[in-house]
Each structure stands twice: as structure tokens, then as C-alpha cells.
Amino acid sequence: MNDFIQAYSWINMRFLFEGMWVTVQVAFVSVILSFIMGSILGIIRYAKIPYVSWAVGLLIDLIRNLPLLLIIFFTYFALPHIGVQFSVIGSTIFAMTIFESAMLAEIVRGGVVSVPKGQSEGARSNGLSFGQTLWYILLPQAYKKMIPPIVSQFVSLIKDTSLATIIMLPEMTYRAQIIYAQNPKQIVPMFLMLAFLYFVLNYCLSKVGQVIDKRMVV
Template sequence: MTNFLQAYSWVNMRFLFEGMWVTVQVAVISVILSFIIGSVLGVLRYVKIPVVSTIVGLIIDIIRNLPLLLIIFFTYFALPKINIHFSVMGSTIFALTIFESAMLAEIVRGGIVAVPKGQLEGGRSNGLSFYQTLMYILLPQAYKKMIPPIVSQFISLIKDTSLATIIMLPEMTYRAQIIYAQKPAQIIPMFLMLALLYFILNYALSKIANIFDRRMAV
């Protein structure tokens, strides 16, 4: 019982909360970038531009079938060999963005395909170009359908930030390891606190998404 109480001292908790802030920063930046890039890639796959769409599809399929940890390693350890240097946080954001963009691209493409073809035909019959129909009719409807899988992917992204502990990103998991490395008896309370903090982040995201989903449904 004493170890549990000592594990949750103000010093340890402040140390973990600082790591939580790093996790949030990395997740927010990666979410924004991957949403933008994933949307563009998903649209490129949908419109089937000769050669371009094929190349984009091949790149997406390759990335989606690679372990995220391998992409993190490649970004942090391999890219400097060709004079491309990132900080630890930069490497994490870059790797997460690349991986999540590929995942979101397929979600976006699938969401657009799920919109009834009559919507495209209706837009074209009203004088809109293909790309105007795509931007103003198809995508808004597709994004409504995509909210659940996109949120699920973003929740996975938040959890995946913990993989960056391997390159010593000072996020929650890495800081928890430092704490229980000094006092091994505190490993269980640290894992319990990590579970609670990750749950809070992901549960809050899911609730925000539910509110957003209901408002879009009106």
C-alpha cells in the first residue's frame, strides 16, 4: 500500500502529466497532418488519374502493411544517413503522419465510394463539374459516414504514440518507465496510472466525436 501511495506523489504525477502533454502535442499535430494528407490521397485514389492514382495506391498499400515501429525506426535512424534529420518529436510526428495518412486514405476513399452514385449524377446534371460535385456534394456526405472509423483511427494514433518510447520520446510511457526503473515496486501503480490517463484521452476524444456526429446529423 505504501508503494502505491508513494508512486502517486506530486513529483511523479507532475512528471507523468508533463509526458501526457507531450503525448497530446504529438497526437494533435499528427492527427491534423494525417487528416489533411489522408484526405488528399484518398481523393486521388478515388478519381483514378492515370498513373498517379496507381502510384499513390501502391505507396498506400506498402505503408499500410508495414509495422509502425519500423517506420519510426526508419525515420529516426535511417533518414539521417541521407542527411535528413528530425528531432525525436519530429521523427515521431513524421512517422505517425505517414502511417496514419495511409490508413485514412483508404477510409476516405471508401467513404466516397459509399455515397450513392445518384449524388454524383445529380451534381453533374445541375451543371457542376466533376471536381465541384466531389468537393461540395460527395465529400461532405462521405465525411459524415467516416466519423466512426476516423475517430477509431485517431484513438489508435494516440495509443501508438507510446511506441516512440523506443527512441526516447519523453511521453507518458517513457516517463513511467523512468519512475519504476528507479523504484521497481512502483511498476504496478505506474501501469494503472498509464491505463487511466490513456483511457481519459481516448474517452474524451470519443465523446467529442459523438457530439460532432450528432450535430452533423441534424
């Protein structure tokens, strides 16, 4: 019992909460960037631009079939050898944005394809250009359908930030390791606290997604 009490001391909790703030920051920036990039890539795939859409599709398939950990390794350890160097946080954001963009691109493409073809044909017959049809007709309907899988992908993104402990990103999991390294008897309470904090973050994100989903349906 004393190990639990000591593990949850204010010093340890403050240290852990600072790591949670790093997790939130990295996840938030990665979510915004990957949503923008994933939408662009998904639209390019849907547009079937000669050669370009094929090349984008090949790149997306390549990234989607690679482990995120490998992409983090490549970003942090390999890119500096060709003159591209990021900080630990920058490397994590870059790697996660690339990986999540590929995942979201397929979600976006699938969402647009799922809109009945008659919607696109009706818009074009009324004089709307392809861009106007996409922006005003297809994407608003597609994004309504995409909310659940997009939120699920963002939940995975928050959990995947823990992989960056391998490059010493000072987020929650890394800081928990530092705490129980000083006292191995605190490993169980630290893991329990990590589970609780990840649950809170992901549960809140899921609830936000549900609220947005209900409002868009209405």
C-alpha cells in the first residue's frame, strides 16, 4: 500500500500530468495536420487525375502497410543523414501526420464514393464545376458519414503517441518509465494511472465525436 501512496505523490503526478500535456499537444497538432493532408490526398484519389491519383494511391498503400514505429525511426534517425532534422517532438508529429494522413485519405475517399452518384450528376447538370460539386454537395454529406471512423482513427493516434518513447519523447508513458525506474515497486500503480489517463483522453474525444455526429445528423 505504501508503494501506491508514494507512486501517487504530488511530485510524481505533476511529472506525469506534464507528460500528458505533451501527449495532448502532439496529438492535437497531428490530428489537425493529418485531417487536412488526409482530406487532400483522399480527394486526389477520388478525382482520378491521370498518373497523379495512381501515384498518390501507391504512396498511401505503402505508408498504410508500414508500422508507425518504423516511420518514427526513419524520421528521427534516417532523415538527418540526408540533411533533414527534426526535434523529438517535431519527428513525432511529422511521423504521425504522415501515417495518419494515409489512413484518413482512404476514409475520405470511401466517404465521398459512398455519396449516391445521382448527387454528383445532378450538381453537374445544374452547371456546377467538379470543384463546386465536391465542396458544396459531396464533402458535406461524406463528412457526416465519416465522423465515426475519423474519431476512431484519432483515438488510435492518441494511443500511438506512446510509441515515441523509443525516441525519448517526454510524454506520459516515457515519464511513467522514469518514475518506476527509480522504484520498480511502483510499476503497477504507474501502469494503472497510465491506463486511467489514456482512458480519460480517449473517452472525452469519443464523446466529442458523438456530439458532433448528432448535431450534423440533425
